[in-house]
Amino acid sequence: MKDITPKTLIGYTCSYIPVELLSATGLRPYRLLHGDIGLSKEGDKSVRIDACPLIKSNIAYVLKNRSRFAALVGSTGCDMSRRMNDVIKELTGIPVYVLNNPRTDNARIYNDEIDWLTKQLQQIARRKFTDQLIAQEITSWKSKREQLRVIDEKRKSTPSLVSTTDFHKACISYYQGALDIPKSLCTSPCDKPRVYLLGSAISYEANPILQLIENDLRIVGDYNCGLSRALNIRIKEMNFDGIKKAYYDQPPCIFKRPHKEYYDHIEISVNELNCSGIVAWTLDYCDQHEFEVQRIEHMIDRPVLRIRSDFSFQNMSQLRTRVDAFTEMLCAMK
Numbered sequence: 001m002k003d004i005t006p007k008t009l010i011g012y013t014c015s016y017i018p019v020e021l022l023s024a025t026g027l028r029p030y031r032l033l034h035g036d037i038g039l040s041k042e043g044d045k046s047v048r049i050d051a052c053p054l055i056k057s058n059i060a061y062v063l064k065n066r067s068r069f070a071a072l073v074g075s076t077g078c079d080m081s082r083r084m085n086d087v088i089k090e091l092t093g094i095p096v097y098v099l100n101n102p103r104t105d106n107a108r109i110y111n112d113e114i115d116w117l118t119k120q121l122q123q124i125a126r127r128k129f130t131d132q133l134i135a136q137e138i139t140s141w142k143s144k145r146e147q148l149r150v151i152d153e154k155r156k157s158t159p160s161l162v163s164t165t166d167f168h169k170a171c172i173s174y175y176q177g178a179l180d181i182p183k184s185l186c187t188s189p190c191d192k193p194r195v196y197l198l199g200s201a202i203s204y205e206a207n208p209i210l211q212l213i214e215n216d217l218r219i220v221g222d223y224n225c226g227l228s229r230a231l232n233i234r235i236k237e238m239n240f241d242g243i244k245k246a247y248y249d250q251p252p253c254i255f256k257r258p259h260k261e262y263y264d265h266i267e268i269s270v271n272e273l274n275c276s277g278i279v280a281w282t283l284d285y286c287d288q289h290e291f292e293v294q295r296i297e298h299m300i301d302r303p304v305l306r307i308r309s310d311f312s313f314q315n316m317s318q319l320r321t322r323v324d325a326f327t328e329m330l331c332a333m334k
Contacts, residue, residue: 035203
């Protein structure tokens with residue numbers, strides 16, 4: 001029987017892929033940020049057992065919801081993210097387009113890739129992306145990011161007024177392409193020790209772990225995909241060139257070289273937000289983030305709580321004990 005389910009989503013995997021261009025197709029941009037132990041176990045059937053649990057979860061999610069995806073836009077991030085692109089294409093037949101995101105500082109390569117991607121997306125949409133259409137999309141997504149920035153400023157304020165646990169819920173709406181982003185959340189002054197979160201992507205299902213951390217601490221800033229990273233996108237020119245420049249000039253991810261801007265951004269943010277410590281969240285087999293956390297521990301003069309996760313909640317009691325001990329240490333340092 002022929003599948004007649006309307007394909008309404010266009011998946012994407014990276015903060016360097018412009019949502020404005022994806023949305024111009026008429027499809028709903030949906031970032032693959034799933035992290036669920038059940039999905040991860042399902043993903044074991046498609047990739048090797050030591051693959052990143054985020055990759056396994058996303059593969060399983062797309063396989064279960066293949067009828068909803070018209071296309072997927074991936075990028076050349078880590079080796080496993082590249083493998084995910086191949087697996088999804090092989091197992092589902094969903095058209096997959098891979099953006100070559102240069103590892104070194106080379107805006108020309110990135111601009112050429114965006115031009116190539118635009119042509120592919122116009123074929124999907126069966127229409128040309130006019131200047132007027134692009135300006136409309138820029139305005140729409142700019143509005144969504146501004147709504148999130150209002151919440152983020154309350155999160156970063158002294159005292160912090162919004163928890164990252166709640167902020168994360170609003171971010172999910174953005175990354176799943178929702179039409180409306182919550183303009184406000186419950187506010188309450190918090191004097192818990194202020195910490196900065198960095199490391200692997202924060203999945204849609206990670207809210208219970210954020211809540212556990214914030215029982216004793218307050219996360220006031222982050223450098224993780226899935227949270228505030230998109231708020232660094234500030235498009236000044238309402239055209240294709242404006243999109244290219246804003247997305248390329250965002251604070252670099254860990255895959256960019258050289259790394260100085262990455263470390264500088266974290267150090268400046270930690271100092272400006274008056275953070276007492278750093279919480280480093282890394283996923284199993286995410287060697288790149290593990291390596292960077294080790295370097296940050298030596299470069300930034302703050303205590304670091306390292307959390308490693310496979311998306312299961314079996315070690316929540318142990319994690320609670322470690323958070324309690326970290327909190328006591330931060331309080332003793334005041």
